[in-house]
Amino acid sequence: MKLNNNTKHIPVLLDAVINAAGDVRGKYVVDATFGAGGYTRAFLDAGASVVAFDRDPNVAADAEKIKSEFGNQFEFISRPFSYMSKLDGKFDIIVFDLGISSMQIDVPSRGFSFRADGPLDMRMSGDGKTAAELIAELSSDDLAKILRDFGDIKKAGILARAIKSAEPQTTFALKNLIHNPRDIAPVFQALRIAVNDEMGELVRALDSVPGLLNVGGKCLCITFHSTEDRIVKQTFRKWSTQPGDPRIPTQAQAKFVQIKTLTPTDTEIAQNPRARSAHLRGVIKSY
Ligand SMILES: C[S@@+](CC[C@H](N)C(=O)[O-])C[C@H]1O[C@@H](n2cnc3c(N)ncnc32)[C@H](O)[C@@H]1O
Incomplete structure (x- = not known):
């Protein structure tokens, strides 16, 4: 597959994500959606260890470059993020930056874009x-x-x-x-x-988040579409209801506190139109 190497993905709401994450020195992060590695690199630079997922094999070169710089501080898993249910250990931050990257949309042969002709493909993986x-x-x-x-x-x-x-x-x-x-x-x-069964993937991955987070850990989700945003909003709301509620699955018997929802500023949208429908939602596992 021929890729357009000139395309650069500008991470959406990166500052807001880093602020919401807080001090991550020595912490463990899951980046569910590696993409061009913008979030991963920011977390690694801030002193965290990162396990990153991406189902798109074309991101491997960027992942290898980061691996060569950060060694054991970084692990890349070339699989759908629902596979995080298989991870061992606990994490402090789990971040999802949903949807597709500029590299995917800008390559006509991948079939995501209506602006250029290409095969009607659209598979991320x-x-x-x-x-x-x-x-x-x-x-x-x-x-x-x-x-x-x-x-x-x-x-x-x-x-x-x-x-x-x-x-x-x-x-x-x-x-x-x-x-x-x-x-x-x-x-x-x-x-x-x-x-890409994007909603199924999201529901399955979110299911494993409560069990993967340390107390004090945060789940941060950037959504771009009303259905995925509703799934995240309802899931976070469900987790934030009092323990003991029979509707809460056993694995989520923890208290979650929601972080204020953030959207991009006009300046960010002007610089990066892809940001315009983004919402950042977050929860903290408080016990
Ligand atoms: C918006 S981009 C992420 C950009 C990234 N935050 C950055 O700063 O470069 C979304 C990425 O998530 C990947 N992705 C989407 N759904 C996925 C899934 N279910 N499992 C793994 N990767 C997925 C896509 O292949 C794409 O590379």
């Missing part, structure tokens, strides 16, 4: 079904549900039937089927979320 294969396999009702749930598309049924009957194989072929220009980005986003 390169494994599993491409977006074109998923469209071929789904019923139009199921495709409409994906467009509605993850793209908020109003006439999802009509559009799903049009997409099903055309079975587009390229990003431009899909784009040309979408008559309302305002629906283009949401349709691409909805398919990407489905192809």
Whole structure:
């Protein structure tokens, strides 16, 4: 796969994440979404040890570079972040910077972008079904549900039937089927979320967070989409209810305190438009 090496991912809400994390000298961090390593590097520079996940094999070179600089302070795991349930030991910070990176969106051959033509792929890991294969396999009702749930598309049924009957194989072929220009980005986003089972991954990973955190440890999540933000918000709220509540799973029998939700400043959005829909939510495991 040919990558555009000129693309640089600007980390979103990096200062806010570092501030929310506090003093991390000698602490243990899980970076669930390594990307270009912006968060990981900031935590390592601040004296933490970091275990980072990314399901995209293309980030390996950046991970190796950081490994060569920081040695045992850093470990990279080339797997989906739901695999964190298998980690041994306890951590002080677990951070998720959800969604895709600039490197992924800016390479036409990966099929994430409607701005350039490429195969309708959209797989972060390169494994599993491409977006074109998923469209071929789904019923139009199921495709409409994906467009509605993850793209908020109003006439999802009509559009799903049009997409099903055309079975587009390229990003431009899909784009040309979408008559309302305002629906283009949401349709691409909805398919990407489905192809990568992004919500399932998030739910599974969050499930293991309470058991992985030390007392005083924090979980910080940057979300970009209303459904993922709702999952994080509801999960944090559930953890923050009093222990003894029968609705709380046993592994979450700990008291969590929510950190104020933060959004990017206008200056950050002007410098990095990708930040515009970002929300940073956090919880502290207080006992
Ligand atoms: C927004 S970027 C992270 C950028 C990173 N914080 C930085 O500063 O460079 C999101 C990254 O998370 C990865 N990713 C998304 N979902 C994932 C999952 N379920 N498991 C592992 N990696 C995932 C993507 O491949 C992408 O590289």
